[in-house]
Amino acid sequence: xxxxxxxxxxxxxxxxxxxxxxxxxxxxxxxxxxxxxxxxxxxxxxxxxxxxxxxxxxxxxxxxxxxxxxxxxxxxxxxxxxxxxxxxxxxxxxxxxxxxxxxxxxxxxxxxxxxxxxxxxxxxxxxxxxx
Ligand SMILES: [Zn+2]
Numbered sequence: 001x002x003x004x005x006x007x008x009x010x011x012x013x014x015x016x017x018x019x020x021x022x023x024x025x026x027x028x029x030x031x032x033x034x035x036x037x038x039x040x041x042x043x044x045x046x047x048x049x050x051x052x053x054x055x056x057x058x059x060x061x062x063x064x065x066x067x068x069x070x071x072x073x074x075x076x077x078x079x080x081x082x083x084x085x086x087x088x089x090x091x092x093x094x095x096x097x098x099x100x101x102x103x104x105x106x107x108x109x110x111x112x113x114x115x116x117x118x119x120x121x122x123x124x125x126x127x128x129x130x131x
Contacts, residue, residue, distance in 0.1 A: 001111035002060075006033045006104060013103055017096070027093055031073075032100030038071040068119040068127075074108060075124045 017025035043055035
């Protein structure tokens, strides 16, 4: 999903949460928006380049849709570990981060349903077994 859609959804979610949580609602950005940093990490590993501009251009225009990607923060293993972390250490910030993560992943799943041509491994274990 394009970053602008995550940005807009995070703003809306932060506005909705603001009356309940105040400035803590801004933490929704950490996992709601910045979780896509794993695309940049994947680009650095694949292309051996730190250029953020080239990475953005690669994902927007150059990456072949059939190319299977692994984005570590989008895997079921990361999500389960994070949810266990939230259960073990329940506090408002962790819960807000969890809300941001789940919102982000739901939007990505909807995006993927609408764009079936985009390939991504949602399991780190499955990815490692394949490669
Ligand atoms: Zn994403």
